[in-house]
Amino acid sequence: MKFRNLSLCFCLFVLCAVLVGYSGDASAQKTFQPGVKLMADGKPIDVTTGHSVPTVADWNNDGKKDLITGQFRDGKIRLYLNQGTDAKPVFKDSVYMKAGGKEISLPAG
Amino acid sequence: MDWNNDGIKDLISGDTNGRVWIFMNTGTKEKPVLAEGVQLKAAGKIVINGSHELAGPYSKIHYADWDGDGLNNLLIGQLSNIVFYKNVGNKSEPEFVDPVELTNTGGSFPDRSSPYVIDWDEDGKKDMIIGTENGNIFFYKNIGTVKSPKLSEAKEIKLESEEFAKSYRHRLEITDWNNDGKIDLLVGERYAQEKRGYIWLFLGK
Numbered sequence: 001m002k003f004r005n006l007s008l009c010f011c012l013f014v015l016c017a018v019l020v021g022y023s024g025d026a027s028a029q030k031t032f033q034p035g036v037k038l039m040a041d042g043k044p045i046d047v048t049t050g051h052s053v054p055t056v057a058d059w060n061n062d063g064k065k066d067l068i069t070g071q072f073r074d075g076k077i078r079l080y081l082n083q084g085t086d087a088k089p090v091f092k093d094s095v096y097m098k099a100g101g102k103e104i105s106l107p108a109g
Numbered sequence: 110m111d112w113n114n115d116g117i118k119d120l121i122s123g124d125t126n127g128r129v130w131i132f133m134n135t136g137t138k139e140k141p142v143l144a145e146g147v148q149l150k151a152a153g154k155i156v157i158n159g160s161h162e163l164a165g166p167y168s169k170i171h172y173a174d175w176d177g178d179g180l181n182n183l184l185i186g187q188l189s190n191i192v193f194y195k196n197v198g199n200k201s202e203p204e205f206v207d208p209v210e211l212t213n214t215g216g217s218f219p220d221r222s223s224p225y226v227i228d229w230d231e232d233g234k235k236d237m238i239i240g241t242e243n244g245n246i247f248f249y250k251n252i253g254t255v256k257s258p259k260l261s262e263a264k265e266i267k268l269e270s271e272e273f274a275k276s277y278r279h280r281l282e283i284t285d286w287n288n289d290g291k292i293d294l295l296v297g298e299r300y301a302q303e304k305r306g307y308i309w310l311f312l313g314k
Binding site for chain 2: 031033038046047049050055061062070077086087089098099102107108
């Protein structure tokens, strides 16, 4: 009887260890819905000659996330200000970001 | 990204020659105005391909506290490696020393990596997620400590979408896009046949 209790304890211990191990692994295994293209003005955002490099920030401090992306053509940087909400971003047009009064243009590749 | 911790956002960008451009915001929170770009220096020299032993081309910049000392560091994905520039300055005046190459227990990182630092498995330590030239996205678990990170070998993060599979040169942003408390991925891309560059959104399940 004592032996059976011990072996039951051992089984429970193994089960717990497996569960703990599993949950640890599960958090590393984030899963994602199929990808969708980000849209602007009803069309997929497609930067000129490719090489999109997205970053997200509330650029104008209105409490809503905006989108900034690099592009290959002329090494320019596009800013899409969010016309929707923070939880449901909506984009229309973009502007090329300026620095020192001129459009930023970096060697691209 | 707030480079100098003055409460208003600045902009940084890499370029094909491996430079790091800093555009300081001289405006306000609501109306940012960027000053002309300044090229980053490390150990007294402008960072560009070949300027430092490990400085290479095609810089993809990530500005984050990698070594847990409260200061943001620069992690730069280059042609064939990821380098780490330690910030030895302070919060308002970042200052950088010679870079060191980051490694993982599987060896080096893929070409043209796009590094992103985040506590992916929520164990209190920052891990690394990277986008790659070939289009795989990898998770590298931090098996070291907060102050002395050590990365495990790569584990692929499976992302699906028919057209997405053809794209490459993936550049990552990680954020909670729809404010549902789950991490989402934004992936920039290149697809030469159509010279396109969509931005893909993968919402966390």
